[in-house]
Amino acid sequence: MDDPVVQTKDLTKAYGKGDGARLAVDRVSMTVRRGEVYGFLGPNGAGKTTTLRMVLGLIRPTAGSATVLGRPAGVPETTARIGALIEGPGFYPYLSGRDNLRTMARYRGLPDALVDAALERVDLADRGDDKFKSYSLGMKQRLGVAAALMGDPDVIVLDEPTNGLDPAGMADMRALIVDLARGGQTVLLSSHLLAEVEEICDRVGVIARGTLLVESTVSALRGGRRLRVVATPLDRALAIAMRIAGEEAVRLDGDAVLLDVPAESTPHVVRALVTEGLDVHEARISERTLEEVFFEMTDTGLHAPTGDPRTSLEAVR
Amino acid sequence: MTTVLETRDDTTSGNPVLHSTRADLLRLRKWPAVWVTVGAWLALNAMFAYLFNYITYSSGDTNFSTEGESRAELLAGLLPSGLAHTIPQGMPLFGGAIMMVLGAIVAGNGYGWGTWKTVLTQGPSRTSTLLGSLSATSVLVAVVVAATVVTDYAMSLAVAVGQSQSTALPALGDLAQSVGIAFLVMEMWALAGYLLGTIARSPAVSVGLGLVWALVIEQLLRGVGGSLAWVDSFTHVLPGTAAGSLVGQMVGAKPGTPDATPGLLDALSYDRALLTVAAYLVVLPLTTWWMVRRRDVT
Numbered sequence: 001m002d003d004p005v006v007q008t009k010d011l012t013k014a015y016g017k018g019d020g021a022r023l024a025v026d027r028v029s030m031t032v033r034r035g036e037v038y039g040f041l042g043p044n045g046a047g048k049t050t051t052l053r054m055v056l057g058l059i060r061p062t063a064g065s066a067t068v069l070g071r072p073a074g075v076p077e078t079t080a081r082i083g084a085l086i087e088g089p090g091f092y093p094y095l096s097g098r099d100n101l102r103t104m105a106r107y108r109g110l111p112d113a114l115v116d117a118a119l120e121r122v123d124l125a126d127r128g129d130d131k132f133k134s135y136s137l138g139m140k141q142r143l144g145v146a147a148a149l150m151g152d153p154d155v156i157v158l159d160e161p162t163n164g165l166d167p168a169g170m171a172d173m174r175a176l177i178v179d180l181a182r183g184g185q186t187v188l189l190s191s192h193l194l195a196e197v198e199e200i201c202d203r204v205g206v207i208a209r210g211t212l213l214v215e216s217t218v219s220a221l222r223g224g225r226r227l228r229v230v231a232t233p234l235d236r237a238l239a240i241a242m243r244i245a246g247e248e249a250v251r252l253d254g255d256a257v258l259l260d261v262p263a264e265s266t267p268h269v270v271r272a273l274v275t276e277g278l279d280v281h282e283a284r285i286s287e288r289t290l291e292e293v294f295f296e297m298t299d300t301g302l303h304a305p306t307g308d309p310r311t312s313l314e315a316v317r
Numbered sequence: 318m319t320t321v322l323e324t325r326d327d328t329t330s331g332n333p334v335l336h337s338t339r340a341d342l343l344r345l346r347k348w349p350a351v352w353v354t355v356g357a358w359l360a361l362n363a364m365f366a367y368l369f370n371y372i373t374y375s376s377g378d379t380n381f382s383t384e385g386e387s388r389a390e391l392l393a394g395l396l397p398s399g400l401a402h403t404i405p406q407g408m409p410l411f412g413g414a415i416m417m418v419l420g421a422i423v424a425g426n427g428y429g430w431g432t433w434k435t436v437l438t439q440g441p442s443r444t445s446t447l448l449g450s451l452s453a454t455s456v457l458v459a460v461v462v463a464a465t466v467v468t469d470y471a472m473s474l475a476v477a478v479g480q481s482q483s484t485a486l487p488a489l490g491d492l493a494q495s496v497g498i499a500f501l502v503m504e505m506w507a508l509a510g511y512l513l514g515t516i517a518r519s520p521a522v523s524v525g526l527g528l529v530w531a532l533v534i535e536q537l538l539r540g541v542g543g544s545l546a547w548v549d550s551f552t553h554v555l556p557g558t559a560a561g562s563l564v565g566q567m568v569g570a571k572p573g574t575p576d577a578t579p580g581l582l583d584a585l586s587y588d589r590a591l592l593t594v595a596a597y598l599v600v601l602p603l604t605t606w607w608m609v610r611r612r613d614v615t
Contacts, residue, residue, distance in 0.1 A: 053613075053614070053615070056437075056438050057437075058434060058437060058438065058613065058614040058615075059613035059614065059615065060613060075442075076333065076440050076441060076442045076445070079437075079438060079439070079440050080439070080440030082438065084438040086434060086438065087431075087434075088431060089431070089435070090430055090431020090432045090433075090434050090435040091430065091431075091432060091435065092344050092348070092430065092432055093430060094347070094348055094349055094350070095344060095347055095348075099343065099344070099347060102343060103340045103343050103344050104340070104435065104436070104439055106336055106337075106339045106340035106343060107336055107337060107340045107436055107439040107440065107441055107446070108336070108439045108440050109331045109333070109336045109440075144435075147435065
């Protein structure tokens with residue numbers, strides 16, 4: 001399970017030279033393990049596509065390295081074992097969906113028989129003979145996924161596969177990815193949609209302004225659940241909360257006290273507050289969404305609240 | 318340490334160059350633009366090489382392009398026995414320009430559509446992909462030359478039967494030389510178009526530049542070359558001069574005379590022209606290869 005399928009080490013891409021150089025990707029080190037759905041999360045222009053292009057050998061890194069299945073990225077032996085949809089589907093507009101896949105199958109040296117199965121897989125079998133240019137955006141994206149699936153690759157790289165799709169199209173695409181993941185397929189998925197990543201990914205790497213801010217499991221990143229209590233007077237509530245949970249696990253958020261305690265201690269905390277004669281106005285479990293975590297990290301540009309992201313995220317748990 | 322963009326072989330069974338050639342042939346065969354371009358060439362060739370001359374011949378008049386030619390000479394070019402001279406005549410200029418368009422769209426469109434990106438994520442190395450694409454383009458050029466030969470033969474046969482003339486073919490050696498030269502000239506222009514399409518990464522820019530170059534600039538330079546010696550020697554290494562001289566020397570063209578076929582020259586000797594065309598056939602794909610290998614695909 002811990003066998004790395006894709007691994008990058010200090011992968012860097014700079015455009016321009018000298019002082020005017022702009023770092024599109026800055027020392028990104030990430031690891032995608034076998035059988036997992038890895039979410040590569042970041043705002044538009046963060047360097048996601050550039051990183052994926054380097055993993056596929058489409059562009060040359062300025063520094064650092066990328067390996068796929070233990071071999072350098074970009075060599076035909078590795079590229080042949082990756083199925084990819086990078087920054088929108090690129091197909092011949094005048095060819096039918098089926099002929100486009102047949103063309104790509106020939107490049108891979110695969111038999112034509114695989115084409116129908118791939119079309120079937122993405123629900124395009126009945127539109128396979130229509131020209132690519134007549135397809136809707138959702139169908140074009142699905143054809144891109146079909147091309148990526150052909151030949152049973154070891155890893156599938158999907159760059160923003162739901163970009164531009166309507167809600168139904170997005171749901172279909174996610175269902176398809178979840179389906180792939182259930183089949184044990186390793187998927188590297190880039191997205192700027194947090195809900196999407198939260199829903200289907202096992203682990204995520206968060207990238208902003210070219211830098212990988214954190215790499216972690218989704219649940220570790222969200223930092224688990226917290227108890228949110230509003231009680232007056234506030235200073236006494238804070239003191240009691242600290243006595244119960246320890247100083248490290250208590251934070252003040254406006255007039256609410258946030259406690260990192262297991263869910264089962266909720267009655268204990270509330271009872272303590274009431275026994276001490278405080279007025280309890282509200283007590284509820286609040287879960288951080290990935291969105292909150294994401295904005296916390298990307299807005300400040302900090303790696304994490306304090307110190308090393310991985311250890312502090314573990315501590316929050 | 319950087320990642321390696323190229324290697325020698327492929328893990329999938331079979332030859333990756335062959336895979337790429339088959340793939341590219343499939344998409345070229347089904348591309349309407351290819352059929353339109355090739356059809357335009359065949360129609361133009363039939364009109365200028367046969368139809369207009371035949372009408373002139375049968376009406377007994379002389380027109381602007383046949384002025385000074387005797388009717389007997391005119392007929393000789395229209396018969397099967399004249400095929401060796403007729404086949405390559407329109408190729409240095411018109412056929413070449415159309416092949417350049419073909420090469421430019423084959424290479425250039427893939428960047429706008431993002432198909433090169435998709436193709437390069439399939440597995441074959443850039444070198445294999447390019448070799449396959451160039452092979453497919455060469456097959457296409459060969460098919461165009463073959464179709465030209467067939468059209469010309471059919472037209473000449475029709476003239477011969479209609480005028481009760483001999484349907485004898487020219488000597489096989491002459492015909493082979495003629496077809497060979499026709500292929501070399503057309504292939505050179507197609508590869509030039511392919512390079513332009515690769516440089517510009519767009520069909521429009523490369524087609525525009527290529528046509529202006531082949532149809533206008535080279536002609537202007539040759540005009541200036543008449544009075545400036547260094548420009549004259551510069552024009553001697555240009556592809557249009559080489560192709561025009563190669564065909565011109567073979568058919569014994571007399572440029573400057575009123576009945577000269579546009580594009581046919583006698584600026585270079587036959588051997589020198591053949592050598593220059595051959596040099597282009599090596600340099601053009603090598604430059605394309607160098608460019609495709611080193612560039613990022615975005």
